[in-house]
Every structure is written in C-alpha cells, then in structure tokens.
Amino acid sequence: MDYLKVHCFHCGGKFELYSRNMNHDDKPPVCPHCLAGMNKTQWRRLIDAYYTISEVNKDFRKYHQDRAEPLFQVEMKNHYVKPEKIVLDDQI
Ligand SMILES: [Zn+2]
Numbered sequence: 001m002d003y004l005k006v007h008c009f010h011c012g013g014k015f016e017l018y019s020r021n022m023n024h025d026d027k028p029p030v031c032p033h034c035l036a037g038m039n040k041t042q043w044r045r046l047i048d049a050y051y052t053i054s055e056v057n058k059d060f061r062k063y064h065q066d067r068a069e070p071l072f073q074v075e076m077k078n079h080y081v082k083p084e085k086i087v088l089d090d091q092i
Pocket of ligand 1: 012
C-alpha cells in the first residue's frame, strides 16, 4: 500500500495521503491539524510524482514475478534542513 506522509511546517503536524484521495479532480488537501491548504499546481505535480513512483514499484514487482528480475521497492523520504543550517564542505 503506497501512501505519502506530509509534514506541515505551518503547524509542525504530519498527515498521510492515500491513493484513494489522490485524484486530479480532488481539491488540494489541507493539513488536518491547522487547515493550511496546499497550492493547486503543487498538488497536481505531487499526484503525478506519486503515481510515477507507484507504477515503477509495481513494474519492479511484476518483472520480478514474470522474469525473475531482482526485486526493488523504492520509497522517497525527505528531511528538511534550513538552508542556513547546511554546512558546506569548504566550511569544515
Ligand atoms: Zn498544519
């Protein structure tokens, strides 16, 4: 079961988005904790990215089953770091 975990930096809360709620016709989601809304263009791009990764994983499973190819499953994670907190190589 693929789903997305969204971190809302407006309130610090997190929530999940499941495929049943990932349609281009749906309104962009709002954070269930603080009701901050997501930009409509970003929402559409997120849906596209979600279905692309979901389809790649599905094909990995299919090719593993049909052709005995190695099985991979990809999950994307993100840890946001404020730009001013990033230490550059030449500062070490
Ligand atoms: Zn929020």
